[in-house]
Amino acid sequence: MIVVLKPGVTEAAVEEVLVEIKKMGLTPHVLTGTERTVIAVVGDERALQKKPLAALPGVEEALPILSPYKLVSRECKPKDTVLDVGGVKIGGGKVVVMAGPCSVETEERLLSIAQDVKGAGASILRGGAFKPRTSPYAFQGLGEEGLAYLAEAKKKTGLPIITEIMDPRDMPLMMKYADIVQIGARNMQNFRLLSEVGSYSKPVMLKRGLSATIKEFLLSAEYILAAGNQQVILCERGIRTFETMTRNTLDLSAIPVIRRLSHLPIIVDPSHAVGKTDLVAPMAMAAVAAGADGLMIEVHSHPSEAYCDGEQALLPTQFKTLMTQLKRIAQACDRDM
Amino acid sequence: MIVVLKPGVTEAAVEEVLVEIKKMGLTPHVLTGTERTVIAVVGDERALQKKPLAALPGVEEALPILSPYKLVSRECKPKDTVLDVGGVKIGGGKVVVMAGPCSVETEERLLSIAQDVKGAGASILRGGAFKPRTSPYAFQGLGEEGLAYLAEAKKKTGLPIITEIMDPRDMPLMMKYADIVQIGARNMQNFRLLSEVGSYSKPVMLKRGLSATIKEFLLSAEYILAAGNQQVILCERGIRTFETMTRNTLDLSAIPVIRRLSHLPIIVDPSHAVGKTDLVAPMAMAAVAAGADGLMIEVHSHPSEAYCDGEQALLPTQFKTLMTQLKRIAQACDRDM
Amino acid sequence: MIVVLKPGVTEAAVEEVLVEIKKMGLTPHVLTGTERTVIAVVGDERALQKKPLAALPGVEEALPILSPYKLVSRECKPKDTVLDVGGVKIGGGKVVVMAGPCSVETEERLLSIAQDVKGAGASILRGGAFKPRTSPYAFQGLGEEGLAYLAEAKKKTGLPIITEIMDPRDMPLMMKYADIVQIGARNMQNFRLLSEVGSYSKPVMLKRGLSATIKEFLLSAEYILAAGNQQVILCERGIRTFETMTRNTLDLSAIPVIRRLSHLPIIVDPSHAVGKTDLVAPMAMAAVAAGADGLMIEVHSHPSEAYCDGEQALLPTQFKTLMTQLKRIAQACDRDM
């Protein structure tokens, strides 16, 4: 940590900072510059997370040098984490596609879509039974009934399923039905939910929050790993910006940034990021070219009858065409799909 | 709702849209312009929240005209909502100040701060027992022990207490200890928590999410009202922008905007918005001038020893000076404080 | 245009709006809904750009239906615009690569880089002689001397050159030296510069402003076309968001959005967007997969000696490797490069 002192700071104030640093078992080095004095702190600065030096009167700013997360970092574990979800490997270079409807609606429709996406090459089935909706008057999901339909579709197609959890109290249900538990963007900093999910042995996909920095995203993943669960997949799904032509702005540069910082697999959800059918395919293709470990794509056989997000769903035929295209790009990048 | 059709749309596609609109009991009016055809929909467009017309092939965009929330709106209830929290009125023009430490640390320190803020004119005591922290390694709060300290401070000072809830399972604890339950910015779209809190009869303060639009903020409040709880206070606490000199950007224009749209009281938390002690006072003063129904301010007797957010806490003496200043501004605006 | 009236609007206020609409030669249709009255305006609503209806007392909001730009739109010219810059075609599906140093430094160094990028397959040479720098104390470019070096490098390599203009008074210099005149992100809404450049017959590359919406970006291009110059290339180079791990956030979804809205070629500058060498390649690859008509990439033989932006420049060898990779992706997308 580098502690920048205020201009014209008194000796007593400097002394106070030095005392605090030493109290935490760290070693301070005072550097007197032409305009400012700074104190460089040597030692594990994470000790300072509990007592911010910035509150001392002589301190202008305290700049951390080390990343605040540990378990999710490449420095902690240089090798890529690869999850095995019912035989499907996630991470480590292969491109995995999760597909299905935004929300589970009827058993027949879900099954039909599941068969379509399997036929096109998807290896995991997505479908929401608990839906986080901006409005209390919008469709909230079928709940356990939806989970049962997913289980049925899994039985018939063999596809492992991923579905969203919104409430820590639903974790037992998830253990029964889900192969991957998804934490949505709006719950990325629902720390109790993170800790709860972290205390089970079940793969988790954590979506980046709408206004979360990559550092905060990794710290939320750290909550899950710190609670004991190492099976975490990260998912970039667009951040909130001033642009309104797309639902959110897909931040594909997060892929190479995260790959450098963390060993966890990072996949991309272009459907929620762009919010419009005709933008999904180019962004899915770009995500693979940028190095994503996989994609999550919404597919619906009758988008105009979808209970939720129909305007961004691909038809099964569109999805099939896209999958062919994605395979060509994966190949051009020397990657398996 | 106004449905804008794609350029060169076919008659069949127009017909399909008309059928969908009528199915929902609404009346469409087709308007053929020089470049585009639009369909104006007459009737309660909230029916369309469940089936988005934008997914129909002929539709380019569906623009809602009505606000998506109802119970929180001024149109639904023109008169200001005024809450009574242990005799303290919130809403309706008076300026209420909630103050105290970011987190509850020790019983003695809490009590001393409580007495200080009471002496300076605060009427509600704040203090966190459950702390949502970006890092799993930061201080997470004392839990029920902290709530007990708050209860003790309330007993000794008579100040009602406000404290944060992070988990729906903690609501019974809150019923026992809290006078106002706070939902933090990171949980603004934790819809299960909103519904849970909405099902009790206990005042709630809902903070605006870091990247929440005012519309989304009101929809989250709508969740609580729709669940049966009408005692809701809104709190602006800064939004996330590109500026890094302040922790967040305090959006004071949200005050007059919300006052026009909703009957709920709106208060401001300048401490979390700016994140630095010396910026708190000017922003608190500006908030009162902009018409806020109150303020929430962090006060700590020993900021450099605070377990959390010490760099933004006011000393009791600074708080006292500020209160004097705030009263003068309230008076200049013909408001009580 | 759809004019939404305020709740409880008086008949006189409605009449006032109708009069204004008719004055402009447009036809109003009044639609009385259950909660609101709206007026749909039929006719070319661009007439309303000069007199905003929103200022009338009865009006709550005026929602435009038509896009505010015309000449840049696909509706106006359905076929892709293809520029011919000294024999190099830009637009229409081929992937063009512009490369070179951020700023022109010495004649020898520029020439050496020019030969390297030509050898790797670039077809246009970039290099700044006038540099827009955030700080007045940073290197501001060599001015005409730099332009002369570019001319020399063009003579020796045959590569057409692109260079930035910052001042309308420099247009004669640009006519003498540049093959493509670049307008930088910070000048995207320097309307006088746009009009000046629009009054010459010289290809222009317009970069998207840091906080410009796609609509504003297209309107800035419209300034150039409206002034008479049809040879415009658009360039996405990242927008400003809250994320700090990258210099800006590259908005690749702008590519398919702009392709649908406009006939102008759209290229991507990943170097300025990400600001770090090791992120350039994945974003360049993603841009091609997303459908960009080309790329602008910074290459420098001695990045640590660069006068500007050395931390984002590729070494010639890195650039060569990237070009090979880009060709494979272009091929996988059935595109020429």
Added chain:
Amino acid sequence: MIVVLKPGVTEAAVEEVLVEIKKMGLTPHVLTGTERTVIAVVGDERALQKKPLAALPGVEEALPILSPYKLVSRECKPKDTVLDVGGVKIGGGKVVVMAGPCSVETEERLLSIAQDVKGAGASILRGGAFKPRTSPYAFQGLGEEGLAYLAEAKKKTGLPIITEIMDPRDMPLMMKYADIVQIGARNMQNFRLLSEVGSYSKPVMLKRGLSATIKEFLLSAEYILAAGNQQVILCERGIRTFETMTRNTLDLSAIPVIRRLSHLPIIVDPSHAVGKTDLVAPMAMAAVAAGADGLMIEVHSHPSEAYCDGEQALLPTQFKTLMTQLKRIAQACDRDM
């Protein structure tokens, strides 16, 4: 400057960094931490603005400690700058109000508004003759004709005038007509315009760009001071965020931040920030309470006939009421108005 080296950096790479630092006449101090090595650089780090260390292979990040601006800083000039514009003092604690129409339209209308705002207590007249408009089809201003009307209004009311410059070539016109030259938000980083205006002896008001950080804002002001012109007023006018209920988000916390960092006066333009008449007054009041040195407010006698921004203009009577209110708040803050 603090140079953070990459994990596992080689000795040769460290040596290379040390050489570069010494080359620039600065002194490096190497600090070997438990996980990382950092080099603290003592000396005037502005020397490093020309050669970014971040481009060296061993460097992960180079964190500046000193502010990159000098002349605008409080450290350089601790006392508030106070401008004298035709007898009106700007800066140093008094609250100055500039008011008038967005654009100059007719001589009669301008004069009538000028008399109204003077009567209400404004001391400077605003009015645009050159208008930066997003669309080339919107009203672009009357040009010199408008300047002549402003001169006429000044002659009749005695009010000094402020008007916007968009093109460096117009500076001679400005010298003839304007008392304060305004540089608009969209030109905040039009560096040639800044330098041009800086080379004259004429007060300048520089507006903050829509996506400019405070640091960038101050660096743009530094361009003007560095060119020789010390008479600069800063103006906060809202930044671009995701919120759409207001035209921009007024960042009032910029006032205390800038006051601490710079000696230049800082005023606020609430009209452009909020974009709606009924939000102007609360934000103007808040700006004074937050410590602004003045306000710029749009006033129009017939907003619905305004050529530009009518929806945000106050009527003269509304302005008069606001002025009375502002005086009370200024008084409550012990400030003159």
